[in-house]
Amino acid sequence: MIATLLIGLREGLEAALVVGVLLAYVNKIGRRDAAAKIWLGVGAAILLSLITGAVLTYGAYGLSFTAQEAIGGLLSLVAVAMVTWMVFWMLKMSRGIGGELRSQIDRALLGNGWGVAAVGFVSVAREGIETALFIWATTRASDTTPLLGFAAAVSGILLASVLGWLLYRGMLRINLTVFFRWSGVLLIVFAAGVLAYAIHDLQEAGFLPGPFAAVPPGAGAFAAAWFGDAAWAFRVPHIIAPDGVLGVLLKGTVGFSPEMTRFEVIAWALYLVITLPLFLVASYRGARATRKETPCPPSALAAASSR
Numbered sequence: 001m002i003a004t005l006l007i008g009l010r011e012g013l014e015a016a017l018v019v020g021v022l023l024a025y026v027n028k029i030g031r032r033d034a035a036a037k038i039w040l041g042v043g044a045a046i047l048l049s050l051i052t053g054a055v056l057t058y059g060a061y062g063l064s065f066t067a068q069e070a071i072g073g074l075l076s077l078v079a080v081a082m083v084t085w086m087v088f089w090m091l092k093m094s095r096g097i098g099g100e101l102r103s104q105i106d107r108a109l110l111g112n113g114w115g116v117a118a119v120g121f122v123s124v125a126r127e128g129i130e131t132a133l134f135i136w137a138t139t140r141a142s143d144t145t146p147l148l149g150f151a152a153a154v155s156g157i158l159l160a161s162v163l164g165w166l167l168y169r170g171m172l173r174i175n176l177t178v179f180f181r182w183s184g185v186l187l188i189v190f191a192a193g194v195l196a197y198a199i200h201d202l203q204e205a206g207f208l209p210g211p212f213a214a215v216p217p218g219a220g221a222f223a224a225a226w227f228g229d230a231a232w233a234f235r236v237p238h239i240i241a242p243d244g245v246l247g248v249l250l251k252g253t254v255g256f257s258p259e260m261t262r263f264e265v266i267a268w269a270l271y272l273v274i275t276l277p278l279f280l281v282a283s284y285r286g287a288r289a290t291r292k293e294t295p296c297p298p299s300a301l302a303a304a305s306s307r
Contacts, residue, residue: 002253003138003190004149007083007131008156010183014090015127016164017176022120024168034116041120049128056136057146066205072140073201079137080191080198082130084275087184091282131157138190141197141255181283188275193255196268203231203261210261226262233265 019042026034056075063071131153139149166172203210209226216223224230237258240247250256255268 004152008153012157012160020168037117038120041117045124053132069205076198
C-alpha cells in the first residue's frame with residue numbers, strides 16, 4: 001500500500017501540474033471557453049485509466065496458471081520499463097514543461113479549439129495508464145488485494161489533487177525538484193521489487209530457467225545451477241515468515257521475499273546498481289543547471305507555467 005500510495009501521489013501530482021499549466025495558460029490568453037474542453041479531455045483520460053485497471057485486474061481470470069503467470073510476468077516487465085522511463089522523463093521535462101504545453105495549446109486552439117481537449121486527454125492518459133499498470137504490478141508483487149491497492153492509490157491521487165489545487169491557487173509552494181528526486185528514488189526501489197517478481201512469474205511459467213523446471217538432459221554444471229533446487233539463492237521462511245509483518249513490509253517496499261531465486265536476486269541488484277546512480281546523477285545535474293538559469297528554486301506551479 002505504501003508503494004501504490006506513492007505512485008498515486010507522484011503520478012497524480014504530475015497530472016495535476018500539467019492540468020494546472022493548461023488551465024492557467026488558457027485563462028491568461030483570454031480563452032476561458034477552452035477550460036471546459038480541457039476538463040472533458042481529462043475526464044476521458046480518467047475513464048480510460050479506470051478501464052485499463054479493470055482489464056488488468058480481471059482480464060486474466062479463466063486462463064490457465066501458466067498463461068496467467070506469463071502474462072503477469074510480461075506486463076510487470078512493461079510496468080518496470082514505463083516507470084523507469086517516467087522518472088527519467090520527468091527530470092528532462094520539468095525545466096521546460098510549461099513552454100512545451102503552451103506550444104501545444106497554441107496549435108490546439110486553431111479552428112474550433114477541440115484540439116485542446118486532446119492535449120488534456122493525452123497529458124493525463126499517459127500518467128493514468130502508467131499508474132494503472134504499475135499499481136496492478138505492485139499489488140500483485142506484494143500480495144495486496146486489488147481493492148486495498150486501488151484504495152491506497154486513490155488516496156495518493158486525492159492528496160495530489162489537493163496539492164495541485166493549492167499550487168494552482170498560489171496557496172502552497174514546495175520544492176518540486178526535491179520531491180520528484182526522492183519520490184523517483186523510492187519508485188526505482190519499488191520497481192526493482194516488481195522486476196524480481198516478474199522474473200519469478202516467468203520462471204513459474206517456464207519462460208526462464210528456475211527451480212520449477214527440471215534440469216535439461218545433458219546440461220553442464222553451470223547450466224544445471226539455474227534449474228531445480230540449485231536455482232534458489234536463499235530460502236529463509238523459517239526466519240522471516242512470508243505472511244509476517246516484517247516479511248510483508250519487505251516484500252511490499254524493497255521487493256525482498258524469504259524465498260528468492262538466483263535470477264531474481266541478480267535482476268533486482270543489477271537494476272538498482274545501474275538505474276539508481278544514473279537517476280541521481282541526472283537529477284543533481286539538472287538541479288545545478290536550473291540554479292544557474294534562475295536564482296530562485298523551482299518550487300511551484302508558477303515556475304512551470306511561466307516558462
